[in-house]
Amino acid sequence: MDGRLIFLMGPSGSGKDSLIEAARAPLQALNCAVVRRVITRSAESVGEDAVGVSHEEFEQRKAAGDFALSWHANGLAYGIPAEIDQWLKDGCHVLVNGSRGYLAQALRRYPTLLPVLLTVKNDVLRERLLRRGREGLAEIEARLRRNGLFTTDGLIGDAQIHRLDNSGDLAVTVANLLDLLKANAIPDRI
Numbered sequence: 308m309d310g311r312l313i314f315l316m317g318p319s320g321s322g323k324d325s326l327i328e329a330a331r332a333p334l335q336a337l338n339c340a341v342v343r344r345v346i347t348r349s350a351e352s353v354g355e356d357a358v359g360v361s362h363e364e365f366e367q368r369k370a371a372g373d374f375a376l377s378w379h380a381n382g383l384a385y386g387i388p389a390e391i392d393q394w395l396k397d398g399c400h401v402l403v404n405g406s407r408g409y410l411a412q413a414l415r416r417y418p419t420l421l422p423v424l425l426t427v428k429n430d431v432l433r434e435r436l437l438r439r440g441r442e443g444l445a446e447i448e449a450r451l452r453r454n455g456l457f458t459t460d461g462l463i464g465d466a467q468i469h470r471l472d473n474s475g476d477l478a479v480t481v482a483n484l485l486d487l488l489k490a491n492a493i494p495d496r497i
Contacts, residue, residue: 310395312417313339313488314405317425318454319381320435322473322480323404326425328356330481337485337493339400345374345386376416378409400493414466421491422466423484428474429454 317323327341334341346357347365360368365384369377374386391401395417405413410422427435429451436447469487473480 310338310398310400311493312391312395312413312420313400313402314410314413314417314420314422315402315425316405316407316410316422317473318427318432319450320432320439321425321427321454322435322477323425324356325477326473326480326484327402327404329477330484333481333485334402334488337400337488338398339402339488339493340391340394341402342387342391344404345388347384376403376405376409376413378406378412380406380408400488410468418466420466421488422468423487424468424470425473425480426470427454427472431474 315323315327331341344357345360345365345368347362348357348359362384365386368374368386369384373389375389375391376387378385385406387403387405391403394401405422407424413420414422432454433447433451436442436450442450469491471480471483471487
């Protein structure tokens with residue numbers, strides 16, 4: 308039986324990295340691997356546990372077929388290692404930190420993927436972005452406006468986007484993620 312790809316999306320500051328890290332052990336218990344993205348930024352950058360590469364190395368890896376999925380956003384290039392195809396074939400479920408802008412393309416390659424949109428209330432998002440200190444006020448306000456565009460459930464093709472609120476306690480969000488996966492993607496193991 309093939310595994311299922313879980314495509315986690317959400318605005319910068321929504322807590323995707325925190326959620327992934329907090330859910331890592333329970334996900335492993337459900338035979339769900341979390342993949343490390345390859346990103347064209349320094350490995351020392353604060354944030355997700357990713358493989359940092361130069362733009363040149365990224366393009367070389369892409370040309371060599373090293374990525375199952377890749378896209379550009381916010382001036383950076385992102386790649387999901389091709390090894391996920393074997394993991395999925397072997398029956399392992401795979402969670403990737405995806406991009407809302409790339410969802411339609413990802414669905415073409417993985418038509419059974421489960422799209423999960425991590426949302427957060429604007430006041431909470433503003434506080435997180437200010438605390439993080441990566442962007443100026445104008446950039447934060449632009450992110451908040453974009454956040455308002457992606458807050459409802461909906462369909463992309465035949466795929467239902469599942470919304471998961473992360474405005475409150477992270478432990479609650481982890482539990483809600485696991486419940487969502489069990490109901491839609493990952494059956495309980497017997």
